Amino acid sequence: MLNLAITTGEPAGIGPEISLRAAKKIIELHTDVSLSLIGDAHLLSGFSLPRLSIDPVPLRAPVTPGVLDAANSAYVIDTLNRATDLCLRGHYDAMVTAPVHKSIIAEAGYSFMGHTEYLAERCQVKKVVMMLCGHPQVGQDVFPKMLRVALATTHIPLAQVAATLKVEDLKAIIQIAHDDLRSKFGIAQPKIALTGLNPHAGESGKMGREEIEIIKPALDWASQQGIDAHGPYPGDTIFTPEHLRGYDLIVAMQHDQGLAPFKMLTFGQGVNVTLGLPIIRTSVDHGTALGIAGKNQADEGSMLAALELAYQLAKKHATSS
Numbered sequence: 001m002l003n004l005a006i007t008t009g010e011p012a013g014i015g016p017e018i019s020l021r022a023a024k025k026i027i028e029l030h031t032d033v034s035l036s037l038i039g040d041a042h043l044l045s046g047f048s049l050p051r052l053s054i055d056p057v058p059l060r061a062p063v064t065p066g067v068l069d070a071a072n073s074a075y076v077i078d079t080l081n082r083a084t085d086l087c088l089r090g091h092y093d094a095m096v097t098a099p100v101h102k103s104i105i106a107e108a109g110y111s112f113m114g115h116t117e118y119l120a121e122r123c124q125v126k127k128v129v130m131m132l133c134g135h136p137q138v139g140q141d142v143f144p145k146m147l148r149v150a151l152a153t154t155h156i157p158l159a160q161v162a163a164t165l166k167v168e169d170l171k172a173i174i175q176i177a178h179d180d181l182r183s184k185f186g187i188a189q190p191k192i193a194l195t196g197l198n199p200h201a202g203e204s205g206k207m208g209r210e211e212i213e214i215i216k217p218a219l220d221w222a223s224q225q226g227i228d229a230h231g232p233y234p235g236d237t238i239f240t241p242e243h244l245r246g247y248d249l250i251v252a253m254q255h256d257q258g259l260a261p262f263k264m265l266t267f268g269q270g271v272n273v274t275l276g277l278p279i280i281r282t283s284v285d286h287g288t289a290l291g292i293a294g295k296n297q298a299d300e301g302s303m304l305a306a307l308e309l310a311y312q313l314a315k316k317h318a319t320s321s
Contacts, residue, residue: 002315007080
């Protein structure tokens with residue numbers, strides 16, 4: 001029996017409701033999995049299903065749907081710490097995270113740039129990779145069945161992206177992605193494409209030299225390691241069907257460069273996966289949606305997809321161990 005944990009996210013957002021609805025559906029789909037909702041018992045009450053339970057973490061303050069309260073940032077961090085630590089101990093086989101609100105956590109005094117960075121620190125890992133994967137919801141006859149996009153830089157201001165890109169970081173990203181695509185996703189020989197940073201991938205240095213001085217050396221190194229990585233390709237053409245069909249993963253240099261086309265194609269059915277962790281972690285690809293919290297209007301599709309992927313990855317890991 002697989003045991004998965006769900007951190008239910010910002011309590012004033014849609015996380016608790018989509019976590020519960022998606023959990024019920026996964027329980028119905030798979031008889032070999034149990035789910036634990038990590039969060040306040042009063043916030044998640046009102047169900048009685050076998051193999052679905054609450055791992056209680058108490059709120060720090062009362063909750064009004066749609067209204068943020070910095071006092072509950074500690075509660076959100078508590079849920080993440082509990083899930084991560086119990087995954088590291090082997091109690092849970094994977095963790096799935098509902099959305100949190102980064103600004104209110106920062107307002108409470110935490111150094112929190114996002115789940116990806118926080119979990120890396122909690123797991124004492126120097127480098128991780130944020131990857132989104134999902135089935136395109138349009139053009140199924142021309143797009144690949146599974147679209148995967150990883151990010152070279154994540155939650156940083158656009159003005160800092162060029163200075164943040166380093167050859168050694170790109171090498172690590174390529175290596176981590178290559179290794180996890182093989183070990184976790186079962187792709188024997190992953191084929192990876194890197195975008196350029198500048199328009200037209202720098203136009204041979206006329207629009208910027210990051211492609212020549214940073215991205216190309218990392219690709220040359222990957223080739224020497226026997227990793228099938230190519231580029232840099234212009235960001236405005238790599239997401240066309242003919243290019244996407246040729247690669248298992250696209251590594252975009254900047255957050256919106258990769259995630260804007262990804263979310264357009266997957267229509268809110270994408271899953272965020274953190275590569276490079278010693279545990280399995282998946283997440284939704286959207287935010288807290290405070291405006292519809294508590295109104296029973298939220299779509300649990302991304303949470304359901306995140307749970308399904310966590311289940312599949314945990315099952316593969318269990319059978320290969």
